[in-house]
Amino acid sequence: MYDEWAELWRTLGDPTRLHILSLLGIRDACVCELVELLPISQSAVSQHLRRLKSSGLVRDYRDRTWVFYTLRPDMPGVVATFLKDLPIPPEDAQWLRSHHVVQTCQVPMVDT
Amino acid sequence: MYDEWAELWRTLGDPTRLHILSLLGIRDACVCELVELLPISQSAVSQHLRRLKSSGLVRDYRDRTWVFYTLRPDMPGVVATFLKDLPIPPEDAQWLRSHHVVQTCQVPMVDT
DNA sequence: CCCATATATTAGTGTATCATGATATGGTTA
DNA sequence: TAACCATATCATGATACACTAATATATGGG
Numbered sequence A, B: 001m002y003d004e005w006a007e008l009w010r011t012l013g014d015p016t017r018l019h020i021l022s023l024l025g026i027r028d029a030c031v032c033e034l035v036e037l038l039p040i041s042q043s044a045v046s047q048h049l050r051r052l053k054s055s056g057l058v059r060d061y062r063d064r065t066w067v068f069y070t071l072r073p074d075m076p077g078v079v080a081t082f083l084k085d086l087p088i089p090p091e092d093a094q095w096l097r098s099h100h101v102v103q104t105c106q107v108p109m110v111d112t
Numbered sequence C: 001c002c003c004a005t006a007t008a009t010t011a012g013t014g015t016a017t018c019a020t021g022a023t024a025t026g027g028t029t030a
Numbered sequence D: 001t002a003a004c005c006a007t008a009t010c011a012t013g014a015t016a017c018a019c020t021a022a023t024a025t026a027t028g029g030g
Helices: A003-012 A015-026 A031-037 A042-054 A077-084 A090-098 B003-012 B015-026 B031-037 B042-054 B077-084 B090-098
Strands: A058-063 A066-071 B058-063 B066-071
Touching: A003 A015, A003 A077, A003 B003, A003 B015, A015 A031, A015 A042, A015 A066, A015 A077, A015 A090, A015 B003, A031 A042, A031 A066, A031 A090, A042 A058, A042 A066, A077 B077, B003 B015, B003 B077, B015 B031, B015 B042, B015 B066, B015 B077, B015 B090, B031 B042, B031 B066, B031 B090, B042 B058, B042 B066
Parallel strands: none
Antiparallel strands: A058 A066, B058 B066
């Protein structure tokens, strides 16, 4: 009866995942951008994203070589309410607003 | 920055603790009553209560030989909102409403 | 196909968590 | 104080978690 809620709360119960969710509140981001902003390995970021996805909090879509993650608008209301008030490190917010993927990540070949 | 929230969510991230919180939503209960209602040992119940207490979700007070636990009205609003909608096994709700401690637990000596 | 980049997955390791049983602590009554 | 009950804590084992390093998979362009 409480298992599903418990699993959802445990997904929220990790500082790195909260950090990721707060970043996605600014804008969609691809994995390599999150890796840039978080102090952990790409592998760890990927695993956190898998967990967030399987808990129904984020969705992913592909654009060229990148996989972007985005907050799911249909997440439980109580979680959405919480995320709305979750603080974001100001430098992270600014970084996300001022950078674009192609400036940050290597890209196989972009036409000038 | 996210550590405190993460710890709080991890406290909510256990089915037994959600069960306990839903029970306390009916009325204050002492440890031996919770032990009666939950399928785990008294030791386990006590440890869950300690965690709920240290996360600021419940408070305890003593009445004769019993320690009663109660929901803290000053818990974070988002948690209170969630608990308000948390379902409760009907038989538990009825048990709590129809029983009293002295009917359930052994008591050193009760005057008739 | 071959290579480079982005992402996911696997394996291994240290730590946290949740359960139990045994024991300690504390209050109440005789 | 002694005996009893309620509760808390301790020691331990099984499982879940979060990380890293290494490897696999996918995509896009020569």
